[in-house]
Amino acid sequence: DQMTEQTPVTQTAAAKVPTLPDAQTVTEVKHYTDSLFSFRVTRPASLRFRSGEFVMIGLMGDPDPVTGRQKPLLRAYSIASPSWDDELEFYSIKVQNGPLTSKLQHIQPGDTVILRPKPVGTLVHDALLPGKRLYFFATGTGFAPFASLLRDPETYESYDEVIITHTCREVAELTYGRDLIESIRSDELMGELLGEENLAKLRYYPTTTREQSPKMGRITSLIETGELFADLGVPPLSPETDRAMVCGSLGFNTDLKVLLEKAGLREGANSEPAEFVVEKAFVG
Numbered sequence: 001d002q003m004t005e006q007t008p009v010t011q012t013a014a015a016k017v018p019t020l021p022d023a024q025t026v027t028e029v030k031h032y033t034d035s036l037f038s039f040r041v042t043r044p045a046s047l048r049f050r051s052g053e054f055v056m057i058g059l060m061g062d063p064d065p066v067t068g069r070q071k072p073l074l075r076a077y078s079i080a081s082p083s084w085d086d087e088l089e090f091y092s093i094k095v096q097n098g099p100l101t102s103k104l105q106h107i108q109p110g111d112t113v114i115l116r117p118k119p120v121g122t123l124v125h126d127a128l129l130p131g132k133r134l135y136f137f138a139t140g141t142g143f144a145p146f147a148s149l150l151r152d153p154e155t156y157e158s159y160d161e162v163i164i165t166h167t168c169r170e171v172a173e174l175t176y177g178r179d180l181i182e183s184i185r186s187d188e189l190m191g192e193l194l195g196e197e198n199l200a201k202l203r204y205y206p207t208t209t210r211e212q213s214p215k216m217g218r219i220t221s222l223i224e225t226g227e228l229f230a231d232l233g234v235p236p237l238s239p240e241t242d243r244a245m246v247c248g249s250l251g252f253n254t255d256l257k258v259l260l261e262k263a264g265l266r267e268g269a270n271s272e273p274a275e276f277v278v279e280k281a282f283v284g
């Protein structure tokens with residue numbers, strides 16, 4: 001049509017070059033198992049987020065066989081780094097035939113990923129009423145938003161105790177979380193940032209379900225039998241004192257929500273804070 005005919009040649013040529021919108025540079029990649037890895041990318045100067053939120057990240061998809069056009073392939077990823085960090089960290093599974101992670105697992109420092117700088121999510125302090133004890137319940141890559149929250153001073157300032165449970169099938173799948181807890185406890189800078197007296201509030205409770213480890217079982221079972229509370233030396237869940245954030249598979253979230261509601265806790269939201277919040281971990 002007329003418009004196209006009037007378009008200067010140079011502009012048409014430029015439009016054909018696949019440009020990456022919201023490109024960020026990969027700075028570090030760590031592989032934990034055949035199915036788990038973490039990576040860090042540059043942070044857009046304008047990006048503000050609350051610890052626990054997620055953004056859409058991804059890569060350009062394959063060119064369309066007919067039009068040759070490339071569309072970005074994006075998925076929701078919890079930001080695993082704290083809001084004070086000058087880079088962004090993510091924790092991901094690798095799915096061999098997953099549209100995104102089959103490619104994303106091969107990224108190297110210097111590569112670019114797409115990051116839409118619009119953070120959102122329910123696993124934020126604003127969605128919880130004040131309490132004494134904060135539980136983070138995670139399975140698999142559901143640990144990611146808590147990796148952010150555990151490095152945020154606000155988490156400790158608002159509670160007397162912060163308890164993170166992480167359940168995986170196998171011991172090696174706990175490594176990312178275990179390393180993070182270890183770095184929080186032993187890193188001098190982290191100690192200064194979070195405050196030594198605050199770090200004394202942190203309790204880590206890892207469990208496995210399919211490989212032998214010191215503590216075995218689904219966290220839902222350990223709650224039901226009371227074993228979790230006995231191990232920690234704390235009273236059972238109560239809406240007066242306890243707050244919780246939950247992040248795992250759909251089935252896990254549903255089952256844990258039932259247990260929390262049975263204990264009298266109500267689900268909260270940004271607009272209406274209450275005693276617990278839930279978010280699905282990214283899968284595939």
Ligand code: A2P
Nearest residue numbers: 139140167168169209210218220249251252255
């Ligand atoms: P299990 O090995 O008994 O299925 P997945 O990789 O399937 O997402 O599971 C991650 C971890 O979460 C596994 O240890 C798994 O235990 C546990 N899990 C999965 N579904 C539930 C659930 N509905 N309630 C409690 N734990 C669960």
